[in-house]
Amino acid sequence: MRQSTVYCDICGSPIQGRPYRALVDGAEMVLCLSCYMRLSRGGRAQPVREAKPRRPRGVRRPRRLAPDMYDLVEDYPERIREAREARGWSTAVLAQKLRISETMLRKIEAGKLKPSLDLARRMEKVLGTKLLEPVVDEDVYYGDDDYGRDYVTLGDIVVIDRDEE
Ligand SMILES: [Zn+2]
Incomplete structure (x- = not known):
């Protein structure tokens, strides 16, 4: 599996597990779970619906x-x-x-x-x-973006919220 380190746009620490993509004060950012939870509770972070990513140039998908x-x-x-x-x-x-x-x-x-x-x-x-x-x-979408990251959906976030409470 492809793995590249993703850093949180808020606290700058490397993200363990899945990064969260969210709109923070109108800017799209990638957040660690704790920053995401903190900002979304404060109403500052809005989850971003993942659009179908473009296929990166020069990268061949599995056939x-x-x-x-x-x-x-x-x-x-x-x-x-x-x-x-x-x-x-x-x-x-x-x-x-x-x-x-x-x-x-x-x-x-x-x-x-x-x-x-x-x-x-x-x-x-x-x-x-x-x-x-x-x-x-060759135009098959495999579910990751240009960085090989997986993003959570709104459904996942709801589940995490419930688990923490
Ligand atoms: Zn963070």
Whole structure:
């Protein structure tokens, strides 16, 4: 787990556990629990609702597979041509098996035309080669902000209040 030390904007001490983000006198600050409790009781700190953080530039999120989404492999023209030639088929023969025009097949093999997913699946079957790969979704939000911090929600704060009383 990523951990970076976060310091309280009020007392300056390193925050143990979860930092609290709050509006103090109209300024957004990150507070330790004791400062947060003190200021919120005095009415000076308002909890900040966490907006969905931006993805920091240059940081790659872990990649997650998006199920049932496929894209053509980059070298599909070569794969199709090589698989076809390995079987000793002319473009006319393969086009007939795929029920497409030879012109279209030639364009696909030249990389000038992308086959539809449906056609690519048929080509995979007929040629016994892999043309589709799963699409990965990189825009998945994992629940921390640019600093890798987790923030408490209003619900957590209510629970803490009750425990202390
Ligand atoms: Zn503090």
